[in-house]
Amino acid sequence: MVRRVRDDYRYWQRIPTRWNDNDVYGHVNNVVHYAFMDTLINTWLVQAGLDIHDGSVIGLCVESHCNYRSSISFPDAMDAGLRIGHLGRSSVRYEVAFLAADDTVVAEGHFVHVFVDRTTRKPVEVPTGLRDAMIGLVTS
Template identity: 35%
Template sequence: MTHPRKLVQTSLIPIRWGDMDAYGHVNNTIYFRYMEQVRVEYLEKLGFRVMPRGSAPVIINASCTFLVPLNYPGLVEVRMFCGHPGRSSVPTHYEIRLQGDDTLYATGESKIVWMDVATGKSVPIPEHLRAELPPF
């Protein structure tokens, strides 16, 4: 069963030579950086910043399924989707392709939780972010 989700951000990220591993393809850890970058760009577009006070988004889990190896050179296209939000969290999904190529190279997921920075406790998702999420 697939859950409804909304495309919220697409980012283009160049593959760097240093992203490669001994096997000649992009190292698995770099895929998490690609997902992080699109997520940060989306949240910054909505006016959220990582701040040492107030409330802020944090990631409580992340996963990636590697389907086809990526190689240098290339321009990675990362699509970020948001799913049904809870009180303080929203699931996110990612598709990683090369620009201009329909091949799905990897998929990923993470859960964003809003927290009070001082207490470390979850807080409700800000209303202006909730308004941007998929209607359910």
């Protein structure tokens, strides 16, 4: 049996490309994938209850990486899958896959957040309610 990439991710979001995402070579520029990762993760965090505007805890990106597998161009959309590869005391490693409509892997990457106090910027534990939601995305 062939393993499907979709089965490895717990949360999915459709991300449309925009005309200005294309570069001179006619495909979505590599830097745009990082913005898509950031959007996917922060959309999930807001849905999970993180108050990005007024909460006392925020997540800061300390590492990001992306491997490009195939290209995509406007007006195509991608399905973005999210899972958590590691959940620490104050940090989390999100893993992301971008799939084209035919399930071709466009890109795969990761993004590490360290949760900090909004004012002091010192690391704090992932808030309990958020941690509970994150456990649902953890892969073994």
